[in-house]
Amino acid sequence: MGEAQGFAYVQRADGSVVITHHGRVAGTLRGGRAAEFLAEVDDDPQLVMARWTGNYRRGNERAARQHPRNRA
Helix, strand or coil, X not given: CCCCCCXXXXXXXXXXXXXXXXXXXXXXXXXXXXXXXXXXXXXXXXXHHHHHHCCCCCCCHHHHHCCHHXXX
């Protein structure tokens, strides 16, 4: 599976975390969600940020749905 690229995050002084994707804001986390994200982001930062922003399901979903094996 390909790795998501282009994600970055900034932790602000108020404790919130802003996640950007190619320079555009993809999400803002505050409070407990920000703390949970910061604890998890050390493992694989690009994949974690993609998952937290919901930007990890891009690509072949439409093609896979139309594949003969997946038709119902």
